[in-house]
Amino acid sequence: xxxxxxxxxxxxxxxxxxxxxxxxxxxxxxxxxxxxxxxxxxxxxxxxxxxxxxxxxxxxxxxxxxxxxxxxxxxxxxxxxxxxxxxxxxxxxxxxxxxxxxxxxxxxxxxxxxxxxxxxxxxxxxxxxxxxxxxxxxxxxxxxxxxxxxxxxxxxxxxxxxxxxxxxxxxxxxxxxxxxxxxxxxxxxxxxxxxxxxxxxxxxxxxxxxxxxxxxxxxxxxxxxxxxxxxxxxxxxxxxxxxxxxxxxxxxxxxxxxxxxxxxxxxxxxxxxxxxxxxxxxxxxxxxxxxxxxxxxxxxxxxxxxxxxxxxxxxxxxxxxxxxxxxxxxxxxxxxxxxxxxxxxxxxxxxxxxxxxxxxxxxxxxxxxxxxxxxxxxxxxxxxxxxxxxxxxxxxxxxxxxxxxxxxxxxxxxxxxxxxxxxxxxxxxxxxxxxxxxxxxxxxxxxxxxxxxxxxxxxxxxxxxxxxxxxxxxxxxxxxxxxxxxxxxxxxxxxxxxxxxxxxxxxxxxxxxxxxxxxxxxxxxxxxxxxxxxxxxxxxxxxxxxxxxxxxxxxxxxxxxxxxxxxxxxxxxxxxxxxxxxxxxxxxxxxxxxxxxxxxxxxxxxxxxx
Amino acid sequence: xxxxxxxxxxxxxxxxxxxxxxxxxxxxxxxxxxxxxxxxxxxxxxxxxxxxxxxxxxxxxxxxxxxxxxxxxxxxxxxxxxxxxxxxxxxxxxxxxxxxxxxxxxxxxxxxxxxxxxxxxxxxxxxxxxxxxxxxxxxxxxxxxxxxxxxxxxxxxxxxxxxxxxxxxxxxxxxxxxxxxxxxxxxxxxxxxxxxxxxxxxxxxxxxxxxxxxxxxxxxxxxxxxxxxxxxxxxxxxxxxxxxxxxxxxxxxxxxxxxxxxxxxxxxxxxxxxxxxxxxxxxxxxxxxxxxxxxxxxxxxxxxxxxxxxxxxxxxxxxxxxxxxxxxxxxxxxxxxxxxxxxxxxxxxx
Numbered sequence: 001x002x003x004x005x006x007x008x009x010x011x012x013x014x015x016x017x018x019x020x021x022x023x024x025x026x027x028x029x030x031x032x033x034x035x036x037x038x039x040x041x042x043x044x045x046x047x048x049x050x051x052x053x054x055x056x057x058x059x060x061x062x063x064x065x066x067x068x069x070x071x072x073x074x075x076x077x078x079x080x081x082x083x084x085x086x087x088x089x090x091x092x093x094x095x096x097x098x099x100x101x102x103x104x105x106x107x108x109x110x111x112x113x114x115x116x117x118x119x120x121x122x123x124x125x126x127x128x129x130x131x132x133x134x135x136x137x138x139x140x141x142x143x144x145x146x147x148x149x150x151x152x153x154x155x156x157x158x159x160x161x162x163x164x165x166x167x168x169x170x171x172x173x174x175x176x177x178x179x180x181x182x183x184x185x186x187x188x189x190x191x192x193x194x195x196x197x198x199x200x201x202x203x204x205x206x207x208x209x210x211x212x213x214x215x216x217x218x219x220x221x222x223x224x225x226x227x228x229x230x231x232x233x234x235x236x237x238x239x240x241x242x243x244x245x246x247x248x249x250x251x252x253x254x255x256x257x258x259x260x261x262x263x264x265x266x267x268x269x270x271x272x273x274x275x276x277x278x279x280x281x282x283x284x285x286x287x288x289x290x291x292x293x294x295x296x297x298x299x300x301x302x303x304x305x306x307x308x309x310x311x312x313x314x315x316x317x318x319x320x321x322x323x324x325x326x327x328x329x330x331x332x333x334x335x336x337x338x339x340x341x342x343x344x345x346x347x348x349x350x351x352x353x354x355x356x357x358x359x360x361x362x363x364x365x366x367x368x369x370x371x372x373x374x375x376x377x378x379x380x381x382x383x384x385x386x387x388x389x390x391x392x393x394x395x396x397x398x399x400x401x402x403x404x405x406x407x408x409x410x411x412x413x414x415x416x417x418x419x420x421x422x423x424x425x426x427x428x429x430x431x432x433x434x435x436x437x438x439x440x441x442x443x444x445x446x447x448x449x450x451x452x453x454x455x456x457x458x459x460x461x462x463x464x465x466x467x468x469x470x471x472x473x474x475x476x477x478x479x480x481x482x483x484x485x486x487x488x489x490x491x492x493x494x495x496x497x498x499x500x501x502x503x504x505x506x507x508x509x510x511x512x513x514x515x516x517x518x519x520x521x522x523x524x525x526x527x528x529x530x531x532x533x534x535x536x537x538x539x540x541x542x543x544x545x546x547x548x549x550x551x552x553x554x555x556x557x558x559x560x561x562x563x564x565x566x567x568x569x570x571x572x573x574x575x576x577x578x579x580x581x582x583x584x585x586x587x588x589x590x591x592x593x594x595x596x597x598x599x600x601x602x603x604x605x606x607x608x609x610x
Numbered sequence: 611x612x613x614x615x616x617x618x619x620x621x622x623x624x625x626x627x628x629x630x631x632x633x634x635x636x637x638x639x640x641x642x643x644x645x646x647x648x649x650x651x652x653x654x655x656x657x658x659x660x661x662x663x664x665x666x667x668x669x670x671x672x673x674x675x676x677x678x679x680x681x682x683x684x685x686x687x688x689x690x691x692x693x694x695x696x697x698x699x700x701x702x703x704x705x706x707x708x709x710x711x712x713x714x715x716x717x718x719x720x721x722x723x724x725x726x727x728x729x730x731x732x733x734x735x736x737x738x739x740x741x742x743x744x745x746x747x748x749x750x751x752x753x754x755x756x757x758x759x760x761x762x763x764x765x766x767x768x769x770x771x772x773x774x775x776x777x778x779x780x781x782x783x784x785x786x787x788x789x790x791x792x793x794x795x796x797x798x799x800x801x802x803x804x805x806x807x808x809x810x811x812x813x814x815x816x817x818x819x820x821x822x823x824x825x826x827x828x829x830x831x832x833x834x835x836x837x838x839x840x841x842x843x844x845x846x847x848x849x850x851x852x853x854x855x856x857x858x859x860x861x862x863x864x865x866x867x868x869x870x871x872x873x874x875x876x877x878x879x880x881x882x883x884x885x886x887x888x889x890x891x892x893x894x895x896x897x898x899x900x901x902x903x904x905x906x907x908x909x910x911x912x913x914x915x916x917x918x919x920x921x922x923x924x925x926x927x928x929x930x931x932x933x934x935x936x937x938x939x940x941x942x943x944x945x946x947x948x949x950x951x952x953x954x955x956x957x958x959x960x
Binding site for chain 1: 613614615616617618619620621622623625626627629630681685687725726727728837840888889891893894937941942943944945946947951954955
């Protein structure tokens with residue numbers, strides 16, 4: 001008799017399992033269309049390796065993950081790739097994602113397969129590779145790639161391998177029926193995993209509400225050292241952490257993984273998939289799904305090709321459309337509602353509940369919390385749900401985190417018992433989401449600050465290096481520097497000495513004088529000559545000359561300034577001022593020239609300087 | 611096809627607050643029955659009057675606060691408050707004394723603090739304590755003498771007119787000091803044997819009172835069996851009281867004996883129905899043990915060395931003060947953690 005421990009809390013919701021266990025597992029058959037999402041596992045989405053119009057065979061790889069964590073996706077039957085597009089996929093948000101749509105040809109023609117009869121002759125890595133290539137990801141719900149899970153960290157030895165056949169959630173019977181009908185395959189898969197991990201103990205945990213499954217599994221483990229542990233029915237005994245506690249008395253450390261305490265859990269369906277992957281070379285292209293609820297006449301379990309739309313299964317189970325109120329994927333405690341029945345069955349889908357409004361009624365309006373602590377009594381993680389609820393509601397996330405919000409497994413036991421029908425789990429999801437977002441933003445701003453600080457440090461360092469270089473150069477070329485500086489100062493002084501206003505006035509004055517003089521001589525010597533053409537010429541010429549001189553000076557000064565700047569000379573400021581002044585002067589000279597030219601055209605004799 | 615979109619869980623246990631409160635009321639009925647059988651109609655009349663007034667004042671204040679009246683009245687919490695006051699007030703307490711208690715409980719202690727779930731103090735006990743300190747005479751001289759319905763208790767009509775009349779002339783003939791009061795005041799000058807001669811003690815522990823307390827104990831066990839209350843508060847309450855009595859008052863010629871503490875006064879009503887009010891009690895198991903034990907200790911201290919013969923109201927209110935503090939320091943250890951995170955973030959155990 002296996003020693004069992006209890007976990008704290010837990011609830012006993014109505015099981016509702018008998019409806020779907022009355023008949024054996026049925027084959028759901030080949031649907032009109034297969035919709036195969038590229039991401040049915042945790043990790044990177046798989047990349048499509050077929051094209052629209054390709055003919056694919058049953059079991060052929062159609063998408064694979066080249067880098068990173070993930071598993072491939074296979075065609076569940078033979079047919080033609082009809083589309084590669086966004087389709088609604090199973091997700092609580094009702095989102096769409098990339099899917100390969102296959103139009104089956106009805107021939108169900110297999111690709112080439114290479115089954116292995118004795119895996120013990122192979123290398124463990126080879127077997128793990130086969131598991132990966134078969135596209136196996138945890139079928140209990142999370143979809144973690146099984147080959148990666150079977151490679152625990154090097155410093156963690158798995159002492160206890162647990163096969164999770166608890167199936168504690170109401171309505172779901174997929175694992176129960178799998179164990180009843182495929183016990184030998186399940187055990188064979190478990191043996192393969194045990195061979196890979198070499199644990200000292202191998203135990204299958206089954207809730208005591210599945211007597212047929214227990215019998216079948218007991219038969220299948222005859223002659224092996226595998227234990228069958230019959231555990232009391234209590235939700236959520238099938239939660240990984242709770243099952244580990246029940247079977248080993250150990251607790252998975254907060255934030256850790258079961259391998260940290262030498263334990264690993266695998267799901268019943270996963271074990272069967274592993275067995276098929278090795279002995280039949282069949283990738284994960286089908287799974288057992290429970291179709292139940294009061295809106296179907298003929299509830300039961302089906303072996304379903306991955307990618308089959310839920311609508312096909314509902315039809316197979318005799319859906320009474322008028323009664324259907326809510327479609328739940330998964331169980332009534334942790335499953336999520338579907339927005340449409342076109343959603344395909346994926347590797348992690350274990351149950352579809354077509355519920356009537358009487359069966360799963362809308363919760364009554366939320367009432368105030370009366371602090372009755374029923375939630376704390378029910379919590380399998382020993383949290384304080386009501387305090388977490390206050391803090392989530394008041395957005396006091398720090399306090400919620402302090403009370404271990406992130407240890408919540410969202411099993412729904414607290415909401416289930418709440419007499420005030422407070423949607424507690426929703427509050428926790430909200431708080432977790434807010435905290436995650438805050439953390440992401442904090443990380444972002446931390447990174448921005450780090451970048452800014454790094455830049456500041458770099459600029460300062462460059463400045464210091466520059467300073468050091470300058471000092472060195474100044475020392476090495478002290479004489480040259482001094483000389484240049486002197487020159488520069490002289491130039492600057494010159495530049496400064498000339499007052500621009502006076503300069504302009506002087507220029508204009510000069511021009512006027514010259515003009516007058518010329519006009520008088522010209523008038524005397526050649527009165528017959530037309531005045532306009534000749535008399536202005538020399539004036540403009542001289543102005544142009546002055547402009548050119550000023551421009552030349554400006555460019556010299558600018559050159560000096562550039563040089564001084566490059567050498568970090570002390571007279572940069574002075575030179576800059578001088579350049580600016582020279583620049584002004586050039587501008588004014590140019591203006592004067594233009595004015596002079598304009599005034600030369602009209603008949604008026606006297607040009608006004610303004 | 612319009613499918614309902616809802617967040618998990620989709621299944622809910624059908625036991626709303628209204629039903630929880632209804633169970634509390636049902637579980638108190640054996641106690642009420644015992645009170646009526648052994649002390650006459652007084653408690654029953656009080657209970658009906660207090661519940662009616664509680665519902666009326668709850669409705670009025672909800673209307674004033676612009677809250678949905680029917681929605682909140684249906685939760686049965688106001689009825690429970692009225693019931694508890696009716697069960698704990700003296701049988702012949704005049705109508706206005708119970709009226710003040712009920713109105714204070716509902717309007718001040720419950721609704722002015724924000725209504726259901728927001729009151730830091732047990733509403734019924736706030737009302738009780740208020741009338742106890744305001745009208746000490748009415749609250750100590752109106753306890754019915756133990757007289758069964760079939761042997762000596764005043765009739766229904768007489769009781770009704772006594773409670774609702776302005777003058778209470780007839781009441782003296784039907785009342786008697788309570789066992790706890792009698793023992794407390796006589797033991798200083800008499801021996802235990804002499805004190806116990808008084809008819810209020812009867813043949814066993816305390817005439818009538820013992821049956822009332824046992825009936826409330828039975829109701830309380832029913833509530834624990836139904837998981838409506840947890841065992842922590844009542845067990846800690848009674849255990850602490852017993853330990854105090856055995857440790858400090860083991861001399862019957864000086865202090866009331868343990869059986870009197872357990873089976874007289876409001877002990878069982880307090881332990882199973884009043885101290886377990888979830889809104890104003892501590893929440894974790896450890897917290898409940900501390901809270902319940904605190905009440906048991908305080909009741910013993912006040913009964914033995916204080917001025918009042920009984921002390922459930924004061925003890926519960928004093929421990930209500932301590933609840934936020936207790937809650938901060940008694941969170942359970944979460945799965946996968948080495949120890950509980952006590953106190954506030956960033957301080958102890960953070």
